[in-house]
Amino acid sequence: MTDAQATTRPPSLLALYDPQWEANPYPLYRQLRSGGAVGWDEWMRTWLVLGYDEIVSLSKDDRVTGARIESFYAQLPAAAQAEIAPLKSALADMMLFNEPPRHTRLRQLIKPGLTPRFIRQLRPLVEEIADELLDQVVPSGRMDVIRDFSEPLTRRVVGRLAGVPDHALHLLRDWPGLLHEFFTQSRKAVPRLTALRAVFDADIEARRAGDAQDLFSEMIAGQLARADYTDEEIFANFLLLIDAGQATTTHLIGNAVLALVDHPDEQRRLREQPELSAGAAHEFLRYDSPVQFTSRVALDDIEIAGCHIRQGDSVTLVLGSGNRDPEHYADPDRLDVTRRAADQLSFGHGIHYCLGAALAVTEIDVGLAALLRRAGDLRLVDAKPDWLESVNFRFLQRLPITFTPLG
Template identity: 65%
Template sequence: MTAPSTTSLLDLFGSEWAANPYPFYAELRANSPIQWDEWMKSWAILGHPEIVQLSKDDRLSGARISEFHESLPEQSRGDVALLAKTLSDMMLFNEPPRHTALRSLIKPGLTPRFVREMRKLIEDSANELLDRVVRQGRMDVIHDFSEPLSRGVIAKLAGVPDDAAHLLESWQGLLHEFFTQSSAQNGRIEALRESFDRGTRARRDGTADDLFSQVISPQLRNADYTDDEVFANFLLLIDAGQATTTHLIGNAVLALLQNDDQTRLLRESPEKTTNAAHELMRYDSSVQFTTRIALADIEIGEQLIRRGQSVTLVLGSGNRDPRRYADPDTLDITRRAADHLSFGHGIHYCLGASLALSEIDVAMRTLLRRVDNWALAEAEPEWLDSINFRFLKSLPITFEPRD
């Protein structure tokens, strides 16, 4: 192993990098795309090709929840025991064969064809939300638009009943809560479980009429899934489909506000929004890291990752790697960037990618069609205090209505 770097990804908590971590990534990458982070006790993988290679290496495991939970002090273990159990039953934190089985449970509900059938719902929702604020000439993009848009779509997809819809409000992400050792979401999870369990029998016998139940009922009849597994992956739909997409849209709007030339290009050529969605995700992803555990020794580059060591795939850095993207710190909506890392790679590639892209596409088209001369209402948007998640606390803007 080379000498450890004197800097750490934990430096991102400093005020210098809170609003923009990408120059910091560039500094680290300039030393090496693979380096040991002594403070995090993890290998930091910063380069695009290295992240792609390791994402497809079955000697790395995403099943990391139990190990982290067991490493916590007794009091903290108790606080997040419910979160640990729920996350451990999600496909995202499992490896084959269990990962394959859990992925098969959800996959039929997130096919591109199924998502295309939902596009009208997304368009109607986006317009209804803008109808409420467009005449005011001011809104908070997160709270007035992207959060209720993604919440409404995922509530429809996941079959959250109306009497439980309030439980999805202000969702910040279960993984963030787990790694910050917060028990704040326990009550919400328990209430959602109570609501979910009311439909368990109908879901299993095929008589439930919500979208989620319709797509998973055949799998429930043909495979042996526990109620805990079904609920956990129902929560995964909500967690990934709501919080992540909310802030992908928010970050995309902020990027366009800061790049007037790209906004003009999209207004002139709205058909470019589909391609632009990939570039906007590459430019500023709402998820910056994902972590793995080495199941065996792995040689990559000139480094040796030892069995049992942690590996942090820094997706935000790989998305700005100049070896893969020319002039990577420039937003270019004409760039072909579909191989960005924001959806992950390999067997853990995000099942909800088509849905997220559709929501970003619709959100951008609708906003640019209905508002003009938009501008930040505050000079410095505030970010959630996290190095892993690029979540805006709010994004107030002013604009002129176009219709």
Template identity: 60%
Template sequence: MTVSEASSISVLFDQEWSGKPYELYALLQAEHAIMWDDIMRSWIVLRHSQITELAKDARLSGARIDDFHRQLPPESRATMAPLAAILKDMMLFNEGPAHSRLRKLIRPNLSPRFIRDLRTMIEKLADALLDQVVPTGEMDVVRDFSEPLTRGVIAMIAGVPSHAAHLLENWPGLLHEFFSQSPDELPRLAALRAAFDETADLRQAGAGDDLFTQMIAEQLGRDSYTADEVFANFLLLIDAGQATTTHLIGNAALALLHHREQADLLRQRPEVAANAAHEFMRYDSSVQFTTRVALADIELDDVRIRQGDTVTLLLGAGNRDPRRYADPGRLDLTRKASDHLSFGHGIHYCLGASLALAEIEIAMQRLVRRTWNWRLAQSEINWLDSINFRFLTGLRIRFDH
């Protein structure tokens, strides 16, 4: 395929390119820092330096839910209205004072100290899950390990009632559901909202015994957050802390299958695990891009982005930019890659970054310590049908122990 033929990143839906985004990014990146995509109707920003520059530019807004929702066909617009209403109350899709106000609801207590206090619980849960599968010599890394690990962590933090814990199983990611116009998860959301409202009075009074209530109690006393705002950002905590982290761990395991010498390195030098977590995220992020809307004209590399244009920051391409990382297609767990783009950049930098890094570090360290000589136990690698979310449908391996 030539550069002119690869004029849209939507070709990743084609059989020829399915599951191979980084090959396409390299092809495009060699010719463009930024390009117009006719099919996506968006400017695509491909290089690390331009992505970091634009991610901090106040002339770009993440408040894009209304625009997308208005463009849907009438029937889809009506169906997706409940999910649109939830997403509009998330800090991720707000700017300026509204974003700052919503971010304050959770940020003060998602601190490095808070995460350090969680590490023992994460380690115990990871070991318990491995205790169940290691003796069999075979596991699905996603189904048997990463998904129940992240679900268990989030269930504890979010304080989901035990009778509703099943609602977190196989959490799909609300952004994927909304942008793919899928109503499949609306019943789950309604049931989760009902369970959430059961403890609303305790939460409002700061009297709940779950970590989420403890996290937001002080801020609830300072500002009048609506019940919808609290619920929406509770869901954002689940979305960011479960679905994306589940697949970051799955993608990391797949990367080690292709770089066995790096698995050996992590086994022999467990102290590199914290640094390795950043490299895993750079190498194969579970979220490939984020989208903004231009609030004013912007000049960038001889391109004029006009007010109202959509701008897609292709994080996955920036993470593989050879101008920033030497030999970017090689996994190197000793590489200094903490400036990767997988958590975003600027004011929308992921609040749960410290938690995700801790989970990846612990999960991968435990996994390689207790299993070795991995072999793929499925005929092919299958991915969620999405060009943004790098979610493995499963990763079955056999191993020695």
């Protein structure tokens, strides 16, 4: 990094903890990008990758790795390690935090169940659940989008997909992002994981024998017959399915509804042209993704955007910045439900492209279409939305709205 870049770049991504950026971090990203597409963050001790093209390039570069669970865990004090050991074990066996060849092997376990064709079979279920939930709140003309709609919608869909029996669905309620829990060294999720492991173990033999009837068993049956996966690997990726399909998608829908409240013209356009909703799902992901950045570690020296990243350096791909990069998207701070944004960064790129992308798009598409069909003139109850205190996760804690019942 040059001296000029050092003086023009704001001090750190940690500035996101400042209340002025909580509601809208994107002006901060714009300031950060003014110092260059890539730059060193002295406070966080990481390279910030802020430009769209640079994020895509490094997402596909095998000189950086996302296998960072073990290294973070190793630097914790022994007492902290003991408290979050079950969380660490689960994350370390997820495909997301492994590289080839193990990543390839783990990805194959559930890939057959997350193809667009398989997900299309789930669409009637998503539609049914969305309408059931709206039946309960539409007559009153008010609801909390998170509590009354997006969270129970994604919980019930992913519960069906993951094969969680009805008696255990309460374990998925208000699902915490497991990565957030791990990096904040929280043990709140550990009892939940222990209980879910008991549910999982009750069915594992039937799954291995091919006798289980749930969708998760159907999804992995072919791979269990061909490859030797441990129970721990299967459980970890069972959790990944829940984690990605529950917490992230809940807040994709919440953030999209907030964006529509803030943009009544786009709300009206989408209500009048519901056929736009599938494509608009990508625009909502681009405009305000629930996951703002992802971390990597350099395995070799890398030259990019005039910067020299050294082997062992931390690299942070700031997806929220790349999604608003004016070098890639025209007028990037404007929400446009007609924009073609299927190349947005929120699902990742390369081998770590999100396997659950088709399911997430389906749930946003169906959920928003159902809401706009049955609720008019969406308005906020509270002027200031309640965000999770995090520099990475754009999670709304609650989103109370009022509306005019339709139909």
